Structure formats: structure tokens, C-alpha cells
Amino acid sequence: MRLRSLTAAVYIRMLLLLIAFGSAAGGIAYVMARSDIDRASDSSLRVSANMLYALMQEELSESADTHFPKDLLSAEDRLAFRTGEQKRMFAVFRNGADIVHSENAPPDAIIPRNPGLHTFGQDRWRSYGMDIPHYGLLIVVGERRADINRSLIRLVHKIVFPVNLLVLFSAFLLWNMLRNGLADMRRLNRQLDCRSFQDLDPLDPSNWSRELGGLISTLNTLFARVRTGIEHEQAFTDAAAHQLRTPLAAIRMHAELLVRTTTLSRAQTIPLLKSIDQARSLTDSMLLLARLDAGTASRAQFDVAELISGIIARQALLAAQSGVAFSFDSDEPTILTSDPTLLETALSALIENAMIHAASGKIVEVRLYTIGQDSSQSLRIDVSDRGPGIPEASRADVFRRFYQLGNTPGIGSGLGLAIVARAIDRIDGAIELSGRTEGPGLKVSIRIPRGCF
Numbered sequence: 001m002r003l004r005s006l007t008a009a010v011y012i013r014m015l016l017l018l019i020a021f022g023s024a025a026g027g028i029a030y031v032m033a034r035s036d037i038d039r040a041s042d043s044s045l046r047v048s049a050n051m052l053y054a055l056m057q058e059e060l061s062e063s064a065d066t067h068f069p070k071d072l073l074s075a076e077d078r079l080a081f082r083t084g085e086q087k088r089m090f091a092v093f094r095n096g097a098d099i100v101h102s103e104n105a106p107p108d109a110i111i112p113r114n115p116g117l118h119t120f121g122q123d124r125w126r127s128y129g130m131d132i133p134h135y136g137l138l139i140v141v142g143e144r145r146a147d148i149n150r151s152l153i154r155l156v157h158k159i160v161f162p163v164n165l166l167v168l169f170s171a172f173l174l175w176n177m178l179r180n181g182l183a184d185m186r187r188l189n190r191q192l193d194c195r196s197f198q199d200l201d202p203l204d205p206s207n208w209s210r211e212l213g214g215l216i217s218t219l220n221t222l223f224a225r226v227r228t229g230i231e232h233e234q235a236f237t238d239a240a241a242h243q244l245r246t247p248l249a250a251i252r253m254h255a256e257l258l259v260r261t262t263t264l265s266r267a268q269t270i271p272l273l274k275s276i277d278q279a280r281s282l283t284d285s286m287l288l289l290a291r292l293d294a295g296t297a298s299r300a301q302f303d304v305a306e307l308i309s310g311i312i313a314r315q316a317l318l319a320a321q322s323g324v325a326f327s328f329d330s331d332e333p334t335i336l337t338s339d340p341t342l343l344e345t346a347l348s349a350l351i352e353n354a355m356i357h358a359a360s361g362k363i364v365e366v367r368l369y370t371i372g373q374d375s376s377q378s379l380r381i382d383v384s385d386r387g388p389g390i391p392e393a394s395r396a397d398v399f400r401r402f403y404q405l406g407n408t409p410g411i412g413s414g415l416g417l418a419i420v421a422r423a424i425d426r427i428d429g430a431i432e433l434s435g436r437t438e439g440p441g442l443k444v445s446i447r448i449p450r451g452c453f
């Protein structure tokens with residue numbers, strides 16, 4: 001399931017809110033602009049009516065009551081009105097009769113005959129009628145609503161582009177502000193992601209913003225609870241293992257005394273002694289795991305090739321008794337900055353496990369080399385045996401504690417590879433199981449990244 005982004009979720013909500021406010025503001029601005037354009041158009045109609053009346057003054061001043069001029073507007077007057085008001089119509093009525101009108105005037109029947117502002121022709125025309133009582137005239141000047149709407153559309157087109165740019169800029173600015181505002185969340189995520197399993201130290205609230213105070217406090221409480229639980233578990237495991245070692249040692253001592261003081265032969269007590277030794281081995285492994293879980297990794301420079309040679313030397317006698325030989329191949333001395341004790345613990349358990357499962361007369365091969373280049377360079381240690389190997393389906397399970405393969409009952413404690421995996425994890429390494437390419441057996445590869453060099 002894909003995880004939701006908090007930044008994206010907040011951004012989308014704020015963007016929707018911004019769009020809603022912007023749409024509301026745009027609607028209000030449109031209504032106000034429409035109202036202003038309508039008022040400006042009405043005022044302009046009044047001006048046009050007065051201008052038309054001014055163009056008639058010369059003809060009206062020369063007329064008498066008994067002789068009204070047939071042509072109130074000369075060709076020059078009509079041209080002057082058309083030049084100033086190209087899209088407007090006019091009509092002049094005397095005592096209700098049309099005496100002159102423009103070529104683009106609508107039919108006389110639908111033109112209002114009353115003074116003032118009117119909308120007519122199924123809302124297609126807007127007109128203003130100016131009454132001249134002295135001459136019995138009504139001057140009507142009109143404009144199509146479509147022309148008024150086109151003026152509004154031109155105004156909208158002029159502001160849409162800069163408004164769109166403003167919206168895009170606001171969206172970009174909002175995204176950056178959110179990312180910067182949530183920078184502490186990303187920093188907290190990175191810090192928690194880089195923490196190891198053992199790092200349960202509380203976070204310092206003074207290093208974080210006040211808004212994260214509640215989350216930091218909750219995390220610190222959780223760290224304290226987890227630490228307490230781990231400490232209780234480790235203390236119980238450590239105490240139980242210590243308490244088991246003493247009675248196991250006493251049982252072994254009494255078993256050996258039985259051979260000396262009774263008629264039992266040593267061969268008869270061998271199964272008992274082996275069971276006691278296996279229990280002691282299991283106890284030691286449990287103690288080691290408890291210490292691995294409780295301890296912290298140190299850092300020191302050491303030669304890995306020299307460390308491996310020392311482990312092989314300590315196992316040489318036991319290997320000779322088991323009929324197992326070692327093969328160690330190293331390109332060159334490799335200096336590593338890490339915890340030598342943890343790496344030695346892992347390699348010792350790994351080599352011991354290879355000796356147990358390698359058949360008599362076979363070889364345990366250890367190879368040390370580097371892979372990759374520059375920042376991707378890693379140190380790699382391969383330990384191979386020629387035993388029965390591990391089926392691919394079971395390779396992920398063998399790192400679980402007390403897990404044993406069905407083909408190896410009673411061999412080992414089931415903690416060897418768990419100890420290896422835990423120790424390698426503590427030094428930020430990785431472990432991988434694979435089969436040998438040359439024949440049967442198991443190859444265990446340990447990889448430590450260049451950051452540890």
C-alpha cells in the first residue's frame with residue numbers, strides 16, 4: 001500500500017482552499033466589474049444622447065414652430081456621431097413619431113418611447129431616452145448588450161493571464177512554504193531512520209520546533225518503555241543462563257564420578273556427557289546473544305586478514321581432529337575501522353558452523369577481498385564448506401533463533417547463524433547465503449560497506 005505524503009495532503013487541502021477563495025474573489029470581481037461596466041455604459045449612453053442633441057442644435061435653432069425641419073441631422077452630423085459611437089444606434093421621435101434614425105436601429109415598434117434607461121428586445125438592447133419637451137422630441141440612443149458583454153470579456157482576458165501567473169506563483173510559493181515548514185518532520189524521519197536497534201536515547205526537545213513537542217515527548221516515552229522491556233528480557237536471559245551453568249557443571253562432575261565409583265563404563269556415560277555439553281553450549285550461546293543485544297559497538301582500526309588468521313589458528317587443533325582443513329585467501333591486508341570483537345564473534349561462529357557441517361576430509365574455504373570502487377566499495381568475506389548445504393527455501397529461516405534444518409537433528413543449538421547475523425548487523429554489515437558453484441556445500445558472504453573503512 002502506498003503511503004500518503006503529509007506535505008502533499010496539506011498542500012492539496014490548502015490549494016483547494018486557495019482555489020475556493022480565488023474562485024469566490026473572481027466571482028465577486030466579475031460581478032463588480034459587470035456592474036461598473038453597466039454603469040459606465042449607461043453614463044456613456046447619456047453622453048451620446050447629449051452629443052446627438054448638440055449636433056441638432058443648428059437645425060433646431062433655425063426652425064419655427066410651424067415649420068419643423070425634415071432633416072434634423074446633416075450628413076456631417078451623422079458622420080460625426082458614427083465616428084464617435086460606431087456601434088450605437090439612435091432614433092429621434094417627435095410626438096411619438098419616428099422622424100430620423102440610424103441604419104443599425106432596431107424596428108420602431110420595439111424601441112421604448114419613454115425617457116430614461118431601458119432594456120428591450122429580449123434583453124439584447126440597452127437604451128437611454130432623453131426628453132426634449134420644448135421641441136416635443138425624444139432622443140433614444142442604444143447599444144447592443146452583446147457589445148457591452150464583449151467589453152467585459154476583453155477586460156477579463158486582460159486580467160486572466162496575470163491572474164493565472166499569480167495563481168501558479170502562489171501555488172509554487174505555498175508548496176515551498178509547506179516543505180520548509182515540514183522540514184523538521186523530514187529531519188526527524190531521517191534521524192529515526194538512521195538509528196540502530198539499540199539506540200534508544202531520548203530526543204532533545206530543544207532541538208525541535210515547538211509544534212513537534214508532543215510527538216517528541218511521545219517518542220521519548222516509547223523509547224523508555226522499549227528500553228525497559230529489552231533490559232528486563234536481557235536481564236532474565238542473562239540470569240537464567242548464569243544459573244544454568246552451575247548445575248550443569250555439577251551434573252557433569254557427578255556423571256564423571258559415576259564412571260569412577262560404579263561399574264558403569266565410560267561408553268555408557270558418553271550420551272549423558274554429550275547432552276550436558278550440548279546444554280552448556282546452548283547456555284553459552286544464550287549468554288552471548290544476550291550480551292550482543294545489550295552491548296554497544298565500539299570502533300577501532302584493525303587488520304581483518306590478521307583477525308581471520310588468528311581465528312583459524314585457534315580452530316586448527318579441533319579441525320585436525322575432525323579431519324577438516326582450512327584454506328584462507330586474501331588479496332592484501334585490509335584495514336577496517338569497526339568493532340573487532342563483534343566481527344571476531346561472527347567469524348568464529350561461522351567457521352565453527354562450517355567445521356560442524358563439512359564432511360571429514362573436506363575443506364573450509366575463507367576468502368577476503370574488496371568489491372566495487374570508490375564510494376560503492378565494500379569489504380567481502382566468504383566462508384564456504386562442502387557439506388550438505390542449505391536448501392534455498394530454508395535460507396531465510398536459518399537466521400532465526402533455535403531454528404534447525406530437518407536434515408541435521410541434534411547438531412548444534414540452532415543459535416550459531418543467529419549469533420552471526422546479530423553480530424554483523426551490529427557493525428552495519430550484511431550477510432547472504434548461497435550454494436557453491438563448484439559442487440555441494442554452502443557459501444556464507446559477509447559484506448561491510450566502505451563507510452566502515
